[in-house]
Amino acid sequence: MKKYLLVFCYIVSVFLSSCSKDVPPKIKGDFEAVVTVRDIETDLENFLLKADISVENSNNVEITVISPKEISGLSYIWGEEFEMVYKNLHCKTEKDYLPQFSFSQGIYNVLNSLYENDKATKSENGDWLFKGESQSGEYEVQTDSKGYIQNISIKEISLCADFEYSD
Numbered sequence: 001m002k003k004y005l006l007v008f009c010y011i012v013s014v015f016l017s018s019c020s021k022d023v024p025p026k027i028k029g030d031f032e033a034v035v036t037v038r039d040i041e042t043d044l045e046n047f048l049l050k051a052d053i054s055v056e057n058s059n060n061v062e063i064t065v066i067s068p069k070e071i072s073g074l075s076y077i078w079g080e081e082f083e084m085v086y087k088n089l090h091c092k093t094e095k096d097y098l099p100q101f102s103f104s105q106g107i108y109n110v111l112n113s114l115y116e117n118d119k120a121t122k123s124e125n126g127d128w129l130f131k132g133e134s135q136s137g138e139y140e141v142q143t144d145s146k147g148y149i150q151n152i153s154i155k156e157i158s159l160c161a162d163f164e165y166s167d
Contacts, residue, residue: 024120024128025147029058033149033163034066037103040158049103053163058115063104076104100136101157109134110152114141 032054039047050067064075075085082095098105113134120128123142127150130141137156143149152161 022122024122024130025143025145027114027130027143027149028147029055029115031055031148031165033165035063035107036162036164037107038160038162040153040155040160051104053107055111059112061108061111063107076108078108096135103159103161106134106136106154106157106159107152107161109136110139110141110154113139114149 032052035051035053037049037051048067049065052062052064052066054062059078061078062075065071065073071086073086075083076098077083077085078095082093082097084091084093096105100106100109110132113132114130117130117132119132120130120143122128126145128143128145130143132139132141134154136159137154139152139154141149141153142151148165149163151163153159
């Protein structure tokens with residue numbers, strides 16, 4: 001009887017230890033959010049930009065500026081090709097048209113790299129931190145436990161982008 005109890009305890013402990021292993025969430029490939037972009041090295045008031053972001057199938061990305069009001073409505077759209085739209089003006093060109101240090105190209109580059117990156121570490125509060133490299137530089141992406149991006153930062157281009165989702 002003791003032998004069966006010992007085997008049972010061993011099986012239960014193996015099962016529990018395998019269940020407690022944390023696996024990073026799959027990054028959401030379809031989402032809509034408001035992103036607040038700021039410069040890491042300067043004061044928050046010196047550079048602050050808000051934009052709507054829509055991601056579909058992990059690679060169709062649209063970023064539309066909402067503030068500052070001077071460029072509100074400017075859209076960056078990646079799909080089969082790249083397009084910039086402002087009011088009634090459209091500019092279609094190749095995907096890598098923007099400089100790698102621009103905020104929108106930086107976010108797009110990180111998203112492209114991030115969907116292939118499954119290496120993450122879990123933080124104390126249950127969020128996940130993904131680190132990798134994109135064409136815009138080394139990045140860190142913080143996600144929640146469901147795979148929604150909370151923050152993107154790229155030190156080489158001094159970019160920090162915070163994501164907010166509506167319910």
